[in-house]
Amino acid sequence: MMRQEMILEVGGVTKTAGRRTLVKELSFGVRPGEVCGFVGPNGAGKTTLIRMITGLIKPDSGQIRIDGVDVRQDRIAALSRVGAIVESPIFFPYMSGRGNLLNLARLHGNLHTSAQRKARVEEVLAIVDLSGRGSDKVKTYSLGMKQRLGIAQALLGSPKLIILDEPANGLDPMGIRDLRNLILKLRDEQGISFFISSHLLDELQRICSRFVIIKEGGMVWQGTSGEWVDIAGTRGLEEHFVELMTR
Numbered sequence: 215m216m217r218q219e220m221i222l223e224v225g226g227v228t229k230t231a232g233r234r235t236l237v238k239e240l241s242f243g244v245r246p247g248e249v250c251g252f253v254g255p256n257g258a259g260k261t262t263l264i265r266m267i268t269g270l271i272k273p274d275s276g277q278i279r280i281d282g283v284d285v286r287q288d289r290i291a292a293l294s295r296v297g298a299i300v301e302s303p304i305f306f307p308y309m310s311g312r313g314n315l316l317n318l319a320r321l322h323g324n325l326h327t328s329a330q331r332k333a334r335v336e337e338v339l340a341i342v343d344l345s346g347r348g349s350d351k352v353k354t355y356s357l358g359m360k361q362r363l364g365i366a367q368a369l370l371g372s373p374k375l376i377i378l379d380e381p382a383n384g385l386d387p388m389g390i391r392d393l394r395n396l397i398l399k400l401r402d403e404q405g406i407s408f409f410i411s412s413h414l415l416d417e418l419q420r421i422c423s424r425f426v427i428i429k430e431g432g433m434v435w436q437g438t439s440g441e442w443v444d445i446a447g448t449r450g451l452e453e454h455f456v457e458l459m460t461r
């Protein structure tokens with residue numbers, strides 16, 4: 215029964231590269247409508263786990279389920295439930311934002327006709343507040359606009375879970391605020407869950423209801439934001455995080 219209640223379930227996942235263990239027996243779950251922060255120092259294995267969740271690489275052992283579907287057993291069905299921006303989204307710079315999305319919409323099995331693709335592209339452009347700039351070339355976009363276009367791309371297939379790897383990297387405070395508001399809007403209005411890796415603890419604290427903390431590929435702590443705030447106490451999350459990393 216528990217399984218059905220999780221939008222993302224990672225069970226005992228391990229990944230090695232040669233003799234190095236990059237991810238060690240990681241287990242956790244993200245519930246529908248939750249925004250989960252994924253934190254750990256540089257090289258902890260965050261991108262490696264995200265690449266396994268999105269099916270880019272295979273775990274050596276363990277299971278990953280998205281909305282109840284095993285990523286290894288039925289990769290296409292599992293991934294149809296997830297929109298992911300793993301590395302900074304790459305768009306054709308001389309094509310418009312709308313043109314890029316129309317192109318990418320062809321990859322989605324749920325958008326069969328050109329009319330369906332056009333309609334969905336306009337919807338997602340509106341959601342990320344880019345309708346007014348949709349006809350401009352991507353090379354004229356700010357980094358924040360490119361990130362929002364990346365989220366628009368992730369939304370094309372109407373996912374239940376969106377995975378963002380370091381989404382705030384390089385964004386200015388306004389870009390970070392716009393991204394935060396967009397994430398919260400998608401959670402509240404569409405019930406989309408998020409799994410977000412970031413080093414910006416203060417920013418994550420504003421949007422996350424759950425945290426997964428790893429170090430050297432292994433779990434250090436996981437729980438709700440409220441639990442973490444309680445444990446950290448007057449030290450605050452940052453100080454407590456540093457303590458977790460150095461003990």
Ligand SMILES: Nc1ncnc2c1ncn2[C@@H]1O[C@H](COP(=O)(O)OP(=O)(O)OP(=O)(O)O)[C@@H](O)[C@H]1O
Pocket residue numbers: 231234236254255256257258259260261262263
């Ligand atoms: N194929 C590979 N072979 C050997 N080592 C690898 C391989 N892929 C990643 N690594 C190493 O595994 C470790 C974890 O990398 P990963 O990119 O997952 O960390 P991260 O937590 O995302 O770090 P950051 O916060 O810097 O983005 C790093 O030390 C990296 O150099």
